[in-house]
Amino acid sequence: MDYIKARTYIDESHRFGGEMGLEAITCLLEKLGNPQDDLQFLHIAGTNGKGSVGAYLAAVLQEAGYRIGRFISPTLYEYRERIQINGGYITEEAFGRLMDPVVKAIGELKAEQKPLPSPFEIETALSFLYYKEKQCDFVLLECGMGGKTDATNVIRNTKLAVITSISMDHMEYLGDTLGAIAGQKAGIIKPGSRVVTCRQEKEAMDVIEQVCKEQGCPLYVGEKTQAELVTADLDHMVFTYREETYMIHLAGSHQLENAVLALAGIRALQDAGYRISFEQIRNGMEKARWNGRFTILRKNPYLVVDGAHNPDAAKKLQESLRMYFPDREFVFLMGVFRDKQYDAIAKRMAPMAKEIVAMETPDNPRALPAEELGEVLKKYQSPEHVHVAGSLEEALQLGEELAKKEDVIVAFGSLSFIGDLTKLSEKMG
Structure with a gap:
């Protein structure tokens, strides 16, 4: 299938189901041989800051020599932006070619009268095929909405679960209290993963701590109060954190919190045995870019x-x-x-x-x-x-x-x- 036909197919798939839950994407991925089971994930949920924290993590891990797949939504400039490896977008050829097995699988699901996937679920499944084909070391996966019932939560091999700042949004789907929303976001926490979050409101923090306890997962908290701003202008920000100095180029008062959360995530990966030097961390943080946010x-x-x-x-x-x-x-x-x-x-x-x-x-x-x-x-x-x-x-x-x-x-x-x-x-x- 060529790229234009593949895009048209996805656009027209809005008429399929698209219900919240994991049933449709689970059925689709089973037909595709469960490519996600051969990948390792850094899974990110949260109300705000997912993209920025992901940008820092991806930049540091690339600097450390890892091959990083990144699945983001929404995109700003180009549709293929949502499926990346080390910052390069999926090619039109690869996108069209990988849609062939996906379309075949959906045809089989239709014949079997099983739940059909939404456009987001199709894109998610196709991205897994691509990341497996390209042998990514990690896939940095952003939740579309929520966490527990988000299509991305079909994965098993979560090495790091990241929960960014939680506030009130999508209440019709996620609940009308911070605790309920935090419960949805914390649904990405799985046994065997390490968990990192920023200092949340108490209602949300209590939920995250409880889920970590239930799942037996160590929790790392990126404390913004442990960071000290040295200088900030529209081009860069310099700050100290845990006795080290860093420079970042993402603007916005909230970027200090996002950067500290990413650094806590890197520390969790180091504790899990991944080799990432301080020099690589500092260089990666400085190289991180994320457009459209201030x-x-x-x-x-x-x-x-x-x-x-x-x-x-x-x-x-x-x-x-x-x-x-x-x-x-x-x-x-x-x-x-x-x-x-x-x-x-x-x-x-x-x-x-x-x-x-x-x-x-x-x-x-x-x-x-x-x-x-x-x-x-x-x-x-x-x-x-x-x-x-x-x-x-x-x-x-x-x-x-x-x-x-x-x-x-x-x-x-x-x-x-x-x-x-x-x-x-x-x-x-």
């Missing part, structure tokens, strides 16, 4: 993009803006999905802006219409300072007209439009 696209005026799509991420974005731009005024471009807590995000962010543009995330059925978002924003900002854009291009043009040279334009609310916005910014110069 990323500066250009200056004069500054244009910042950030995937803040829930109240906790919005709070961290707000902290970062105050940290890096304490004396500047802001023009916000906001676009969200209708299934997000957009009112809470608007309540936090809108009063901070001198002007705010509501936009609709393009080509997505989950998008909240710009007009509806504009009405919500008017609850927290004077109506004359709230604008509605009919397209991403119009939103960016409006933002540039409203901003002075010394102001900062900030686009946030979803990762889904960042790739398109980046291309638009480059095109508009």
